[in-house]
Amino acid sequence: MMKKIWTIALITVCSSACNKFLDVKPKGVIIPEKLTDFEGLLNSQKMMLSFPEALMYCTDDYYGVYNEQEKSMQANAYYWQPNIDVNDQISPAIWGSGYEIIYRANVIINNVMKATESSEQQRRQILGEGMAARAEAYFNMLTAFAKAYNPATANSDPGLPLVTSTNVTTQIPQRSSVQTTLDSVIHDLQLAVTMLPEQNINRYRCTKYAACGMLSRIYLYIGNYGEADRFADSALKARHELLNYNNFESSNDFPVNDFNPEVLWQRGCDNYMIPSGMLYSDTLRSLFREGDLRYSYLTENTQEGVVRTIANGSANFGITFPELYLTRAEVAARKGNIPAAMDFVNFLRKTRFEKDNYTPSSAATQEEALDIVLAERRRELAFSGQRWMDMKRLDRDGRMPAIKRVNRETGAVITVLEPNSRHYTFQIPARVRKFNPSISIN
Structure with a gap:
């Protein structure tokens, strides 16, 4: 029986024909060997442009001029539709870019300590940067696809599939709990703090202090x-x-x-x-x-x-x-x-x-x-x-308070995000559910 492809990452770099990609590296992603190769991954546009656009449209800071019947990622996020995406044939918003970053981070994490032409200290620094990048990607996705952290329910609320492998034939894991997902994110960042320098070559590259800043943000989110x-x-x-x-x-x-x-x-x-x-x-x-x-x-x-x-x-x-x-x-x-x-x-x-x-x-x-x-x-x-x-x-x-989407011209209320609404959590993308029908949904 054909194994499930690692859809959560490969949807961003592969087509939907699973049998074409068994035991094949994703197109456009190489397994580096030299330290400079790993640095090239960190310096790539994909790794640096890491914040998902869709999370900008769903806030109460933004007023969108969208037709009530418009079907687009932007309009769906703005009106808090359960499904952000309108086309399950393409990489899903937030999820697709997030797991591509995680794939690249895993390439670094799993291989950099074998890098040639480098010192132990240099390898550990790049390892720490990979961990910080992975943690950031998971956290961004968690704010979209999981409920807000509640210590009373965090061990049972569905979080995200935690992927550490770069083997494209590995079956997708089930969703971890919100607590387990956050524990993994915090663990990555705490390790990163011990390996990262106080200064880096530019501000796109993570430092010890930046990892501390990310930890501060996450702890604020969970109320610690x-x-x-x-x-x-x-x-x-x-x-x-x-x-x-x-x-x-x-x-x-x-x-x-x-x-x-x-x-x-x-x-x-x-x-x-x-x-x-x-x-x-x-x-x-x-x-x-x-x-x-x-x-x-x-x-x-x-x-x-x-x-x-x-x-x-x-x-x-x-x-x-x-x-x-x-x-x-x-x-x-x-x-x-x-x-x-x-x-x-x-x-x-x-x-x-x-x-x-x-x-x-x-x-x-x-x-x-x-x-x-x-x-x-x-x-x-x-x-x-x-x-x-x-x-x-x-x-x-x-x-x-309740957040209203109002037509400024007519004053008509189009939709409302009520306190404690389930619409504070977006649904797992249809494309992911199609390839992984056993994945739990929100």
Whole structure:
């Protein structure tokens, strides 16, 4: 009987005829031998443009101009349809690109310690980078295809198939639980921290501090605030500074991301044009106050509305130092340390406002402090890929209102994402289910 092809990875590089690919390396992917070959994999566009475009359309930061009957990946994500994809003959959104990254990362992880023309230290560094890339890909997919982390149900909620093999004839594993998936992701990153350097050749390449930043993000997502704060603090030990927007005439004067002292780990989107031209939702736009240079520098008025612009030619979906300060602020607020929470917020905020319009944020209660931090996080991290993750974790905490998709011209409500809705979790793609009918669905 014909073995099942490793569909979750090969859908991105192979056709659907399983018998053509038994015991054959995926087209376009070589098994490296020299250390420079493994570095070439890390430097490939696929590995660097790792954030899935579809996760940008489903957030409440974005307003989409889609016909109610439109069938496209973008519209399906925007209206929270269970199935994002419209064509099961092509690589599925999020899943396909994610597992291709995982395949390439596994090539590195499983082979780099045998690399020629290299030292032990060099091999271990590349191994750590492969582990970080795999962890990031799994985490991005987990926010799409699994329920938000709930410690009471995480051991039974379906997560993702955990693939470590590069053998294309290996049968696809069943979905691990959310807890097991996260344990694997965290384990990879913790190992990576021990192998990665403090600095790398560019910001697309992971460092010890970037892996700490990724751990901080994941712990924030699952509500382990102590570890989120600890790893944010560790990541902030990297050399950095915040840009004072008052020192620039426009965002065109910002340093490019590879030279931007605010960027810890640069990650692009698999659609490199994103988020340029994405419309601001009314709720996001209402959060900005007069003198906020993030709004005046990073938006443009068009006939359709206010759209996002990209600072100096590229966007970042990776780890930034502002994100880490906001994580520390949120943890402080949740623990009732109001002065520390406001100090972190204002340390960032004063670099974002015109000097004459800046007033420090202050809070009288823990709840007010947390509201201030979360609003600042939404402003600062708008269109950087974090909002869907935030929506899921805040919904788990009872902090997300109903989100309406409204036709601005008619005022008609098209659809609503209710609190605790099952539509916070997308369905396993039809193409994956077709090749693997035994895979559990959401």
